[in-house]
Amino acid sequence: DAMVIQNPRYQVTQFGKPVTLSCSQTLNHNVMYWYQQKSSQAPKLLFHYYDKDFNNEADTPDNFQSRRPNTSFCFLDIRSPGLGDAAMYLCATSRWDRDGQPQHFGDGTRLSIL
Amino acid sequence: AQTVTQSQPEMSVQEAETVTLSCTYDTSESDYYLFWYKQPPSRQMILVIRQEAYKQQNATENRFSVNFQKAAKSFSLKISDSQLGDAAMYFCAYRRAYSGGGADGLTFGKGTHLIIQP
Numbered sequence: 001d002a003m004v005i006q007n008p009r010y011q012v013t014q015f016g017k018p019v020t021l022s023c024s025q026t027l028n029h030n031v032m033y034w035y036q037q038k039s040s041q042a043p044k045l046l047f048h049y050y051d052k053d054f055n056n057e058a059d060t061p062d063n064f065q066s067r068r069p070n071t072s073f074c075f076l077d078i079r080s081p082g083l084g085d086a087a088m089y090l091c092a093t094s095r096w097d098r099d100g101q102p103q104h105f106g107d108g109t110r111l112s113i114l
Numbered sequence: 115a116q117t118v119t120q121s122q123p124e125m126s127v128q129e130a131e132t133v134t135l136s137c138t139y140d141t142s143e144s145d146y147y148l149f150w151y152k153q154p155p156s157r158q159m160i161l162v163i164r165q166e167a168y169k170q171q172n173a174t175e176n177r178f179s180v181n182f183q184k185a186a187k188s189f190s191l192k193i194s195d196s197q198l199g200d201a202a203m204y205f206c207a208y209r210r211a212y213s214g215g216g217a218d219g220l221t222f223g224k225g226t227h228l229i230i231q232p
Contacts, residue, residue: 004158033219042118042205043159045219057219090159100147100166100209103220105159 003027006091006106013081014114021076021109023091032074033103034066035090043090049074050096078111086113116141118208120223127196128231134181135191135226137206145211148182148189149220154202162204165189167211193228201230 004025013019023032030051035043047056049068063085065077078085088110092103118139127133139148150162165173165182172180177194193200204227207220 035219040224042222042224043220044222048219092159096212100164100211102149102161102164104161105151107156107158 004091004093004104004106006089006109008109009107010110010112012112012114015083016080019078019081019111021078021089021091021111023074023076023106024072025093025104026072027093027095027104028071029093029095029104030071031094031096032068033092033094034074034076035092037088037090037108039087046076081111081113083113086111116143116208116210116221118206118221118223120206120226122226123224124227124229126229126231127193129196129198131196132192132194133196133228135193135204135206135228137189137191137223139187139189139206139208139221141187141208141210143210147209147211148180149207149209150178150180150189150191151205151207151222152200152202153205153225159205163191196230198230198232201228203227 007022033048034046037043046060063079067075088108090108091106094101094103146167148165151159152162153159163173163175163178172182179192181190203225205225206223209220
């Protein structure tokens with residue numbers, strides 16, 4: 001089945017140690033999104049790629065970066081994780097058109113900071 | 115900026131009964147899309163139902179239907195004949211329509227935790 005796969009499911013890192021989360025898709029969607037979901041809060045969009053065009057949300061901290069080397073893969077890099085960055089990180093994809101195509105989500109990566 | 119509000123942090127319903135989850139939103143746009151997503155514990159978020167703002171007819175997907183009131187900016191989800199598998203966190207989400215190239219993310223509400231009592 002076509003799907004969105006996030007690795008790893010659980011990630012533990014140390015305060016200030018860079019960490020990379022990965023997302024891959026077999027849907028061949030041209031848009032990929034990263035959301036941050038803290039406990040008991042709404043998922044919050046960090047940024048998205050429309051093809052190779054990177055779109056950062058205005059309030060996304062500089063500590064968060066992203067790479068999309070090809071259509072299938074997208075990475076979330078946190079350069080110096082702080083305790084406040086502990087959260088579930090959700091990757092989603094969509095096929096953009098004008099008809100409001102829904103986003104397809106991965107299982108998420110739960111990030112813990114020691 | 116758009117906001118989505120879900121005023122019910124938790125709802126409980128007996129199996130086979132009907133439950134309605136509330137959602138209101140605020141936007142200055144006239145064309146947009148609304149979604150309900152379901153997120154079971156430790157599982158991926160999946161689409162339940164989608165509504166196009168320019169369509170007056172309420173969307174329906176099997177046991178799931180919405181009551182879309184555009185003037186009131188209200189978008190509630192009705193689940194009929196509730197089943198144990200419906201237990202999950204339900205998120206209401208908004209996305210504006212685009213008139214040109216590009217894409218846009220979803221603005222989510224905080225979610226409603228739905229409990230199904232056997």
